[in-house]
Amino acid sequence: MVVQHNMQAANANRMLGITSGAQAKSTEKLSSGYKINRAADDAAGLTISEKMRKQIRGLDKASSNAQDGVSSVQTAEGALTEVHSMLQRMNELAVQSSNGTNSSDDRQAIQDEVDQLTTEIDRVAETTKFNEIYLLKGDDSSTKNVYMNAHDAGLKGTLADGAKSATFTMDELKTGDSVKIAGKQYTIGASKADVGAALDKKLLIVPTTAGEYTSGATFSVNNETYTITTKADKSIEKITNSAGQTAYEDGGAIKWASTVPTGKNAITDVKKLVNEGDTVKVDDTTMKVMTAADVTAGVDSDDSSIITKAQAEKMIKEELTAANNIGTTDKKATVAAGVTADGKTTYAITKGYATVANTLSFNLHVGADADMTNKITVDIDTMNSSNLGIKGINVKDATGTAATYAIDAIADAVAKVSSQRSALGAVQNRLEHTIDNLDNISENTSSAESRIRDTDMAKEMVNYSKNNILAQAGQSMLAQANQSNQGVLSLLQ
Structure with missing residues (x-):
């Protein structure tokens, strides 16, 4: 028998230490809820988990970015709803002013309301903003020339519209032909x-x-x-x-x-x-x-509805110029004299334009990575009266002809606002799908990260209970081992 080395007690103490260490780890996992509390717990799992956490947090913020994008798009689209309403009212007023039953005072009253609506459209474009970003006034850092759509002034013929120029082609006028110009019927005399x-x-x-x-x-x-x-x-x-x-x-x-x-x-x-x-x-x-004098004047002195071919072509050119100059604030449209060939007369139109701020463009980052495909671009044109082609629109001329031409210009403006609203609506729909997809990815990635890092409480509780019992048994065995050497004292008596 020896007393210097109590191997039973040493063994029981070592095993108790192991059990106590395992019990401490179980306690830590159960109290923190994490299976991995330090790199030593699972080095590979920690690396995978942190990578997933980075993706999850990025996805959550990308979803928030997309939601902010939806809010900004809805702000712009809501403002354009009011612009649409004002343009529809302007169209009503232009149609009303085109009617021949209006007096000059009536048309002036109509013009006053049109002017107010135009001013309000400019104010909406100038002040609509989201998070201090002006959405409808364009990018002030640069400008572009917006060419107005070409118009045929209600003449019978074919209009071919291009980017910066257009052509209007009609049948060649011949002696005795009837032609309607600016709403009035004329006969070609000679x-x-x-x-x-x-x-x-x-x-x-x-x-x-x-x-x-x-x-x-x-x-x-x-x-x-x-x-x-x-x-x-x-x-x-x-x-x-x-x-x-x-x-x-x-x-x-x-x-x-x-x-x-x-x-x-x-x-x-x-x-x-x-x-x-x-x-x-x-x-x-x-x-x-016509008499020689009337031919020179271009108009029959007895009947003003009878005009020469040259006078008719001059009037056609003037009306095409007037119709195509609505909204041209920075460069006026010009119309060349008609060129006749093969029974057709063609008028070349050089389109006028308005200079406005460039298109506002901003990117929404809707992904967790730096990939440029994670960016959705939102483009919003300047939505003021200059870009819409209605700045300085006139509906108060004595004949109602200008108001008639204004109807076409307002129709172009309505189409332009409709196009912008459609584009914004398409972006919003896309963003809503993007948000759903981001949330789905985030949820499933979180589930995967949970399996790696989170404590399985039921399983760990089983381990904790086992280690608790083992600790108690170890303590009991250590006590018994310490008592085993008491027999040595009997030999010393």
């Missing part, structure tokens, strides 16, 4: 020679085949009907009136007789029957022969 030539061409079998006339063709001059009779070669043999008399020349004068006197020649040129001031009609075409 000189005696021009009307006679037009009449001559209409009586041909084929307008492009010279000298071949349609036998029995009729036309009228000042309501007197004339009939042409042709020869075998389709040339004119004679021209007779409703009484059956034949036209002939006598000393430069035109006379009519049942039989052409001997030595006189029947008239075979229809142009000779046309004089200044006459009204000539063939089929459904009516032509007014």
